[in-house]
Amino acid sequence: MSDDIAFLDACDAADRIKSKDVTAVEVTETAIRRAERLQPTLNAFISLEAEAALTAAAEVDARIARGESVGALAGVPLAHKDMYYREGKVTTCGSKIRADYVADRTATVIARLEEAGALYLGGLNMSEFAVGPIGNNVHYGDCHNPWNPEHAPGGSSSGSGATVAARIVYGALGSDTGGSIRIPSGMSGVVGFKPTQTRVSRYGLMPLSFSFDCGGPLTRTVRDAARIMDTIAGHDARDATSSRRPVDAYEAACMDSVEGLRIGIPSTYYYDDMDPDVEALVEGAQQVLADAGAILVEAEVPDHEEMNLIWAAALASEAATIHRKWLVERPGDYGDMVRRRIEFGLYQPATRYIEALTMRDTYLRDYCATAFRDCDVLLTPTMPITAPKLVDVDVGGSEDMPAVVLRISKNTRPISYLGLPALSVPCGFTPMGLPTAFQLIGRPFDEATLCTVGHAYQRGTNWHSRVPDLAQ
Amino acid sequence: MSSITGDFVAKLAEVWHRFTLPETDRQTLADMLAPMDDAGEAVAKHLEFDMEPADYNDALEDLAPEGKQA
Numbered sequence: 001m002s003d004d005i006a007f008l009d010a011c012d013a014a015d016r017i018k019s020k021d022v023t024a025v026e027v028t029e030t031a032i033r034r035a036e037r038l039q040p041t042l043n044a045f046i047s048l049e050a051e052a053a054l055t056a057a058a059e060v061d062a063r064i065a066r067g068e069s070v071g072a073l074a075g076v077p078l079a080h081k082d083m084y085y086r087e088g089k090v091t092t093c094g095s096k097i098r099a100d101y102v103a104d105r106t107a108t109v110i111a112r113l114e115e116a117g118a119l120y121l122g123g124l125n126m127s128e129f130a131v132g133p134i135g136n137n138v139h140y141g142d143c144h145n146p147w148n149p150e151h152a153p154g155g156s157s158s159g160s161g162a163t164v165a166a167r168i169v170y171g172a173l174g175s176d177t178g179g180s181i182r183i184p185s186g187m188s189g190v191v192g193f194k195p196t197q198t199r200v201s202r203y204g205l206m207p208l209s210f211s212f213d214c215g216g217p218l219t220r221t222v223r224d225a226a227r228i229m230d231t232i233a234g235h236d237a238r239d240a241t242s243s244r245r246p247v248d249a250y251e252a253a254c255m256d257s258v259e260g261l262r263i264g265i266p267s268t269y270y271y272d273d274m275d276p277d278v279e280a281l282v283e284g285a286q287q288v289l290a291d292a293g294a295i296l297v298e299a300e301v302p303d304h305e306e307m308n309l310i311w312a313a314a315l316a317s318e319a320a321t322i323h324r325k326w327l328v329e330r331p332g333d334y335g336d337m338v339r340r341r342i343e344f345g346l347y348q349p350a351t352r353y354i355e356a357l358t359m360r361d362t363y364l365r366d367y368c369a370t371a372f373r374d375c376d377v378l379l380t381p382t383m384p385i386t387a388p389k390l391v392d393v394d395v396g397g398s399e400d401m402p403a404v405v406l407r408i409s410k411n412t413r414p415i416s417y418l419g420l421p422a423l424s425v426p427c428g429f430t431p432m433g434l435p436t437a438f439q440l441i442g443r444p445f446d447e448a449t450l451c452t453v454g455h456a457y458q459r460g461t462n463w464h465s466r467v468p469d470l471a472q
Numbered sequence: 473m474s475s476i477t478g479d480f481v482a483k484l485a486e487v488w489h490r491f492t493l494p495e496t497d498r499q500t501l502a503d504m505l506a507p508m509d510d511a512g513e514a515v516a517k518h519l520e521f522d523m524e525p526a527d528y529n530d531a532l533e534d535l536a537p538e539g540k541q542a
């Protein structure tokens with residue numbers, strides 16, 4: 001059987017299943033075949049639930065055959081970072097410590113995707129406990145970048161980026177606490193959507209940091225990400241922090257024009273110290289949007305240095321609280337880098353932690369007043385570099401680790417501290433064949449404008465339709 | 473400038489968390505903590521008496537663009 005169906009995007013796959021042009025079982029069989037073929041190269045799955053996915057696909061086909069209405073993602077195979085709980089199922093969190101953990105609840109976003117008819121193909125590789133922007137994992141083996149398996153896929157949602165880029169699944173949930181959706185999407189050449197803090201329920205999502213964790217999709221197109229966001233966003237009574245604000249129509253927003261929208265190009269910080277290849281490609285993306293009618297303006301941004309440091313202090317304080325028992329009793333069961341990055345939270349005074357959270361209001365108001373004074377969204381590189389070789393960034397818990405982490409996450413972590421929505425969109429390839437990406441940053445709850453701009457860019461380019469050689 | 477040292481971190485581990493920090497970890501952790509301590513000290517000067525972390529949730533709602541859902 002041909003794999004042609006694997007190269008559709010999620011929206012087209014759903015439409016073709018619904019119109020009986022192809023069956024959900026055929027789509028799922030193709031996804032399973034590709035998952036099995038590429039697993040030795042990519043190591044993107046921790047678990048594959050082929051039989052259950054095929055059973056669910058057959059049920060979707062039966063409902064369509066009976067003329068019943070089905071959801072917006074009916075029959076579309078997805079897989080998710082292995083930290084979304086499903087009641088009665090093992091969720092490893094990419095760790096040795098939770099290798100046999102059987103979840104006692106189902107994550108709200110998983111339940112919402114199931115209601116929309118999406119299929120669950122398996123649990124995806126990730127950085128241990130969602131800590132680390134590289135995507136390596138000492139317990140389950142490193143995940144590899146589909147564009148060049150010697151290179152990092154980006155983390156911590158490593159398998160999410162790799163499986164979507166390799167056209168195994170049509171979309172995947174990741175989580176983002178400092179860049180863990182945007183970094184792997186950028187390194188793997190797919191779209192990554194980090195919503196506003198409180199926009200998407202965290203119920204049933206493994207916690208790393210109560211204040212900064214965000215769930216969101218990695219997909220082949222902005223429109224796919226918008227459709228998944230339409231499905232998962234919105235208030236959830238089981239997440240005490242969840243916003244009651246009504247949700248915009250994200251997929252519909254993709255069809256809006258960028259004519260007259262003002263896109264801010266920060267004059268400091270985000271474009272500093274960039275790889276020249278990345279810089280050229282991101283500048284090319286700016287021009288595509290200008291050609292589509294957007295207006296490019298220079299934007300000032302406040303200083304980020306202190307914000308980045310207090311984000312790290314607050315994140316570590318929360319992570320260390322969650323992990324303290326295991327850090328004391330089972331330190332050897334963590335990878336070195338992960339243990340070190342969580343452990344230093346044990347030594348933060350409570351006052352430092354509360355200061356960091358208290359100042360978030362001030363920093364957010366200052367940032368929005370300054371950066372968005374003359375524009376609707378900001379456009380920055382997602383990262384200043386492309387995917388590094390795994391061997392070059394495998395620094396464990398050494399003294400080099402903080403610099404490696406900061407270099408990769410420099411442009412994403414401040415947005416996590418502020419809690420703003422951000423969309424990473426692939427924008428071309430370097431001469432080495434590695435993808436690069438830009439990041440759109442919006443005002444709080446303005447995901448819709450990010451969809452408008454991101455989709456307009458993809459209408460004018462075809463980077464998102466390129467497929468890695470090994471995934472052809 | 474922060475005066476956090478490896479010995480200080482080891483003492484905190486022993487007193488607060490009741491475990492012995494390996495010799496090799498002490499200075500690395502101190503080096504990670506020092507810039508955060510300095511940043512925290514600088515940031516703390518901006519705190520006002522009536523501020524609290526929950527103000528952030530109001531800021532998110534206040535700063536959403538006008539004309540969108542509310």
